[in-house]
Amino acid sequence: MTKYGTFLRAAFITGVASAALVGCGMMSKSNTASFSGAMNAASEVPPNMTRGSGMAEAWLNRDTNVLKYKITYTGLSGPATAAHFHGPAAAGANAGVVLPFANAASPIEG
Secondary structure, three states: OEEOHHHHHHOOEEEEOOOEEEOOOOOOOOOEEEEEEEEEHHHOOOOOOOOOEEEEEEEEEOOOOEEEEEEEEEOOOOOOOOEEEEOOOOOOOOOOEEEEOOOOOOOEEO
16 A cells, blocks of 8 residues: 555556556546556557556545555566556656556566
8 A cells, every 4th residue: 555645646657567557447436546557568658569568457545545556467578677656747758757666576566
């Protein structure tokens, strides 16, 4: 669990072995916002041809500002060497790392 409230609500992008999170959805009937997105190399900046892919799911409790997440991936050409959340950026641009993960092995949960 991580407390990063408003900042992570504004931007939910993750990099796992050079993959980007695309497409988010939210549930509106509870105090929990639900996000999900597919990670693929075509969404990376710049796009590349790797076979790696993944899925990121996250749940933000609006009352406590606690974010829970689960990230899974497959198809890498070797072991992942780093994984992290990036900050907000314009489409087609890179952003800095805001939350590195201690362990890059799939699944990544926190």
